[in-house]
Amino acid sequence: MTEPTDPQPSNASALLSEAMTKSGLLWIDVEGDRTWPAWHVWDEGAALVVSGPGEQPLPWLPADVRLILRSKDTGGRLLTVRAHSHVLEPGSPQWERAAELLRASRLNAVDDCVTRWAAQCTITALVPYDSPVESPGAYAADDHRRAPARTAATTTSWRPWHLGGRGEERVARKRVRAEAKAARKADKERAKLRKKRRRRGGPFRGL
Known part of the structure; x- marks a missing residue:
């Protein structure tokens, strides 16, 4: 995977790696849109996410986003970092590696998800760079709460008996x-x- 553009201080880098590996959930803050929750896999300095039909809803990500990471122990905000987003090309070595790592972490898959991802979905590598925007002891006043993400999910047929x-x-x-x-x-x-x-x-x- 692509290494971060600018090396981070060792203590921040260690905290980032710990936050990424201990929690499979992060939030992608897209400027002009909203903050999107996403499950991911951390691999060699990049957070890998898959989106599209049958997967988590994500917008088309701009070249630069912010990632908000949570503490696995408290569930609260731990770090906010800048990141470059790179769409991986299906069939490339980077895509194949990312797809295998995501497939291993994917819960409740009922089909050949790797084939479906190549045809219909997008795998993106989010590569953090620079020093954290927020870190322990230096948080912004904004609590980052947002309305739930838009979704087409609904109850269309049977509902549990009461x-x-x-x-x-x-x-x-x-x-x-x-x-x-x-x-x-x-x-x-x-x-x-x-x-x-x-x-x-x-x-x-x-x-």
Whole structure:
């Protein structure tokens, strides 16, 4: 894999390597877009990510991005680093190595994912460079919280069975029962009124 453009201080480099290897999740901050979560594999100074049909949703990444890394122990922000993004060419030695490493880390694969990646997906190497933008003791005030990423995922068919029905179903049934009860009560009141008018000899047409 391509080495970082500018060597990092040894302590920052060690912390970066530890953060990348201990956690398989990072966030890619794309300028003008949003921060995207991505699972990755760390290999020789580069974070490898795959995206496309059947994989994690990622936009087309610009040449320079920022990577936000979390602490495996606390789950909180640990480092923010600049990185160059390089799209790997399918069939190249770099792509073949990256695909094998990603395949080994890919969970719940149900097909020949490497063949699918070559035809439909994009494998990108994210190579950190320069000193960290954020590190322990030097964090920006921004907490980096963002709205959830857009996705086409939805529930289209079967939903789990709930004892007594789902909340909205229970409310709808309760409303129907209340309406039926009110209608029965109104019918009884009209019937009583008709009887009273018959006894009095008054008109009752329309009741």
